[in-house]
Amino acid sequence: MRVHLGSDHAGLELKDHLLTWLIDHGYEAVDHGPFVYDAADDYPVFCLRAGEGVISDRAAGLDSLGVVIGGSGNGEQMAANKVTGVRCALVWSEETAVLAREHNDANVVSVGGRMHSVEDMARFVEVFLATPFSGDERHVRRISQLTDYDETKELPALPESALRGPDA
Numbered sequence: 001m002r003v004h005l006g007s008d009h010a011g012l013e014l015k016d017h018l019l020t021w022l023i024d025h026g027y028e029a030v031d032h033g034p035f036v037y038d039a040a041d042d043y044p045v046f047c048l049r050a051g052e053g054v055i056s057d058r059a060a061g062l063d064s065l066g067v068v069i070g071g072s073g074n075g076e077q078m079a080a081n082k083v084t085g086v087r088c089a090l091v092w093s094e095e096t097a098v099l100a101r102e103h104n105d106a107n108v109v110s111v112g113g114r115m116h117s118v119e120d121m122a123r124f125v126e127v128f129l130a131t132p133f134s135g136d137e138r139h140v141r142r143i144s145q146l147t148d149y150d151e152t153k154e155l156p157a158l159p160e161s162a163l164r165g166p167d168a
Contacts (some may be wrong), residue, residue: 002057003129004066004108006032006050008043008076011069011113014121018067021122027129043070044079051083054107058085066108067125077110084150087143092116097124101131103139 003022007015012034022029032049034041047068057064066088068076073090080088088108089100092115100106109128111121133139145156 001129002028002030002053002062002064004030004032004050004053004057004064005069006043006046006048006066006076006080007034007069007113008046008071009034009037009039009041010071011076011111012037014069014111014113014118015067017118017122018069018125021126025126043068043076044082047076047079048083051080051086051088051108055083055085058107064107065129067128068108068110069113069121070110071112071114073110073112073115080108080110085147087146091124091128094124094127097127098131101128102134103136105133105139105143 005015005018019029019031030053032053033046050066050068054064054066066080068080068088070076077088077090080086086108087104087106088110089096089104089106090110091097091100092112097109100109109125111124113121149155
């Protein structure tokens with residue numbers, strides 16, 4: 001599996017650690033930067049490229065996921081999610097990493113370099129990469145609603161219960 005990585009200066013230490021870990025565990029790592037510490041760097045430059053790499057690989061039929069890293073992971077998640085087709089989840093525990101894959105079929109994960117130890121964050125990424133999508137119909141349906149909206153900008157139909165209101 002190919003894993004695309006992007007970060008900002010706050011995620012550089014974890015990104016460098018993950019590059020080694022991924023190679024040691026048989027993954028093909030693609031580093032989209034940054035490559036040197038610069039406190040004034042802009043995370044979208046690197047995270048958008050990581051997201052584009054995942055989508056490009058998947059369009060070519062390759063098995064690919066992504067990891068974006070920042071101080072909190074919030075901005076990096078937002079940047080990656082701007083790439084059409086990316087479903088990037090912010091994770092802060094092993095459980096959220098599992099659910100991101102099992103329920104949401106997330107193809108990119110975001111972690112906060114200032115929120116946890118390097119070891120904990122590496123474990124969250126490891127769990128994310130190892131967890132398959134469940135394929136449950138309800139999750140497929142929900143992801144389809146997101147994909148359809150991404151393509152058409154048309155809101156999904158409201159369920160019947162929402163049309164009746166709270167007093168029905």
